[in-house]
Amino acid sequence: MTFLRNVRIADGSDPRVTRKVDIELDGANIAAITDAAGQVAEGDIDGRGLFAIPGVVNTHAHVDKSWWGRDWQSYGGENTLDGRIQHERARRGELGIPGVDVTSQVLEQFVLHGTTAMRSHVDVDPGIGLTGLEVVREAVAKVAPDMLFELVAFPQDGVLRRDGVDELLRAAAREGLAEHIGGLDPAGIDRDPVGQLDLLFEIAEETGCGIDIHLHDGESLGGFQFELILDRVEALDLKGKVTIAHGLALGGLPARQQESIIARMAEGDVSLTTVAPAYVAPLPRRLLREAGVRVGFGTDGIRDLWSPYGDGDTLRIALNYARMSGARYDEELVEVLDWATGAAHTFVGGQPTGIKPGERADIVLLDAENPMDALVRAPRREMVLLAGKLAYSLR
Numbered sequence: 001m002t003f004l005r006n007v008r009i010a011d012g013s014d015p016r017v018t019r020k021v022d023i024e025l026d027g028a029n030i031a032a033i034t035d036a037a038g039q040v041a042e043g044d045i046d047g048r049g050l051f052a053i054p055g056v057v058n059t060h061a062h063v064d065k066s067w068w069g070r071d072w073q074s075y076g077g078e079n080t081l082d083g084r085i086q087h088e089r090a091r092r093g094e095l096g097i098p099g100v101d102v103t104s105q106v107l108e109q110f111v112l113h114g115t116t117a118m119r120s121h122v123d124v125d126p127g128i129g130l131t132g133l134e135v136v137r138e139a140v141a142k143v144a145p146d147m148l149f150e151l152v153a154f155p156q157d158g159v160l161r162r163d164g165v166d167e168l169l170r171a172a173a174r175e176g177l178a179e180h181i182g183g184l185d186p187a188g189i190d191r192d193p194v195g196q197l198d199l200l201f202e203i204a205e206e207t208g209c210g211i212d213i214h215l216h217d218g219e220s221l222g223g224f225q226f227e228l229i230l231d232r233v234e235a236l237d238l239k240g241k242v243t244i245a246h247g248l249a250l251g252g253l254p255a256r257q258q259e260s261i262i263a264r265m266a267e268g269d270v271s272l273t274t275v276a277p278a279y280v281a282p283l284p285r286r287l288l289r290e291a292g293v294r295v296g297f298g299t300d301g302i303r304d305l306w307s308p309y310g311d312g313d314t315l316r317i318a319l320n321y322a323r324m325s326g327a328r329y330d331e332e333l334v335e336v337l338d339w340a341t342g343a344a345h346t347f348v349g350g351q352p353t354g355i356k357p358g359e360r361a362d363i364v365l366l367d368a369e370n371p372m373d374a375l376v377r378a379p380r381r382e383m384v385l386l387a388g389k390l391a392y393s394l395r
């Protein structure tokens with residue numbers, strides 16, 4: 001048995017009140033939580049009175065395509081969605097993308113920001129086939145073998161407009177290289193929303209995989225595609241198998257359409273992930289919470305051929321979302337923190353979790369007063385335990 005001693009947790013009805021505890025670890029799991037004995041023995045991990053939150057879950061990443069760790073890359077290419085896709089295809093090879101070393105660099109950034117589980121999209125296209133999925137699995141095994149993760153075979157360059165992508169998606173799902181298949185703006189990119197969605201849902205029905213689809217299209221075009229997706233979830237009874245990433249249109253739709261879509265999402269357990277972008281109305285937090293729609297936060301790609309931004313800190317994305325969506329009351333802040341941590345385990349095939357006996361010991365320590373303070377400042381992570389092992393320590 002190992003002990004993580006002298007950490008503070010909030011486990012009562014008042015989140016402002018924390019208590020100092022010792023956490024007994026049995027391998028990867030929490031065996032018991034007891035009042036702190038006040039002593040640290042040899043072999044124990046000293047939590048130094050820091051505040052403990054459950055491991056952070058990055059529910060929308062692209063760990064295959066970053067140039068983190070390389071020299072600074074200046075940007076070229078046209079500033080359109082297609083321009084960025086072409087720029088990435090032209091330059092990824094010279095940067096070693098996809099490659100175990102670049103993905104390892106990204107995973108290290110995730111861990112030092114307290115990430116203990118992730119769902120990552122990984123490009124598949126006729127140029128690289130399924131190599132990216134294999135590379136990412138290899139990198140996780142090397143850098144963070146205890147990290148919980150699921151992969152999405154992601155057709156970044158379109159589904160229908162490129163020959164052979166349908167077979168790649170099918171193969172990725174069949175061979176178990178990806179738990180989900182992705183899609184991308186069925187209207188905006190393929191210009192055939194019905195065709196792309198029919199194909200993705202056919203593969204999901206055939207192979208049992210999930211679907212995690214990027215939807216950037218805005219306003220009524222975006223709303224229409226939400227409805228097309230929901231029609232198929234209902235017709236094929238794919239409850240709990242579909243995630244919509246970004247869903248940029250949802251926050252700005254007319255109230256009646258927004259409410260109808262959210263009610264249908266709750267019914268079909270269709271989840272949402274967001275990176276809390278500053279340029280559109282945020283996902284309507286109160287409506288989603290009341291309906292019980294699952295929401296996760298992600299970093300999206302960081303420092304890649306799309307954008308120089310991002311550092312791999314999902315907690316900071318949650319902070320941005322809390323702020324943009326007007327969260328102010330303690331219970332709202334606690335809830336957003338939960339969406340970024342324990343509740344998000346449903347995005348990696350698990351159940352909601354927390355710092356409790358019997359749960360996996362995925363624990364992040366930070367210098368915060370309580371859960372609200374941990375969210376609104378997102379202070380640097382002092383220590384990260386992944387499956388009971390110290391995966392990162394600032395000192």
Ligand SMILES: [Zn+2]
Pocket residue numbers: 060061062121214245300301
């Ligand atoms: Zn993405």
